[in-house]
Amino acid sequence: MLPRLRRLIFCADNRGAPEKYPIAMPKVTILIPFYNRAAYLHAAIESVLCQTFTDFELLLIDDGSTDDSADVVAGFHDPRIRLLRNETNLGIPATRNRGVAEARGEYLAFLDSDDIALPQRLARQVAFMDKHPEYAATGAWIEWIDTCGTRSGRIKRRSLSPDLIRAERLFRAGLENSTAIARTQILREYPYREDFAVGEDYDLWSRIAERHELAALPQVLVYRREHEQRVTHDERDNSKTWQLQIFAWQLEKLGVSFTQQDLERHHLLRRMQKLDFRPDAGYLDWAENWLLGLQSANQATGLYPEPAFSGILGVFWLKACWCAGKTHGRRPWGRFLTSSLRAAARL
Secondary structure, three states: OOOOOOOEEOOEOOOOOEOOOOEEOOOEEEEEEEOOOHHHHHHHHHHHHOOOOOOEEEEEEEOOOOOOHHHHHHOOOOOOEEEEEOOOOOOHHHHHHHHHHHOOOOEEEEOOOOOEEOOOHHHHHHHHHHHOOOEEEEEEEEEEEOOOOOEEEEEEOOOOOHHHHHHHHHOOOOOOHHHOEEEHHHHHHOOOOOOOOOOHHHHHHHHHHHHOEEEEEEEEEEEEEOOOOOOOHHHHHHHHHHHHHHHHHHHHHHOOOOOHHHHHHHHHHOOHHHHOOOOOHHHHHHHHHHHHHHHHHHHHHOOOOOOHHHHHHHHHHHHHHHHHHHHHOOHHHHHHHHOOHHHHOOO
16 A cells, blocks of 8 residues: 555444544554643644644543643644543553554554654654564654753663664663654554553563564654653652562563562662762672673573673673772772673673
8 A cells, every 4th residue: 555545444433333424544643641731731732733744643641630631632623633531540551551552543653741742753753664664663862851841952862773672671661652653553462561650661662672673763853851740759669669570570581590689789780870879899799790690691591682782781890890980999990801791891
């Protein structure tokens, strides 16, 4: 079928009879779930309606809002907008699952209700997906903005290649969910786990990346808004709890034995610089043995692609020694130079 040709379907009413007017099947469904986001929802919707790629439907799902969010949606009069409502607040995983089930597009693009999609986002991602049918999804980079929409210049970059994204699964999510566009059918095969309070994105893309190719475009296509309501302290704590559970699931598949302390220390590997953590000799002993154990287990199971996985392990060893060197001088660097993980870091 020609790329620009729209298929027509007839929607059935509650009695199963077709309606009088056909509805065009869009190429893309953009899904925005929202809950009490009246302050930012208008900007998110407007950013979608200003896309240079226009063959889409915008599916908004009100997850039981108690503010004026639904009125914000009602202020738009664009036939591509569909608004659904949950009778009660179901949470993000269940609401996104509903959106995936309701989507009419071949592709489904996610956008958070307080973020902004740049005008070329859909055009660039759809072109990539059309050109590369072997990919299940692609993401992009994000730049933070403040409550007023002012750009910070702080950009979150993601790995670009499928091997790196798959290899990083043991440490972080492969894609930024608010930048992701995926084949709708594949998302239906991998529903969000609805028992996740937070961290559902990491779990989703980890499971998909295990069997499918993912990529990211090396450009900022979404602005992420920082504000006080975005993530609470309780949600941050819960996020860590669920991340540790995702680590545990993967370590079990890898055949690695672990304790709760191992999970906590593994969680810290990627956050040392952000937390200004200065590893002591005991942590370095653990880190070297742990990373070498992961490398050995992967050589036996082939769970993660090589040499990408070993390269990531080597980089974490480098970071651990670098952070330790801030306090302990040259001694950590001596450990780095004599470890076989140095070669894995490809330095």
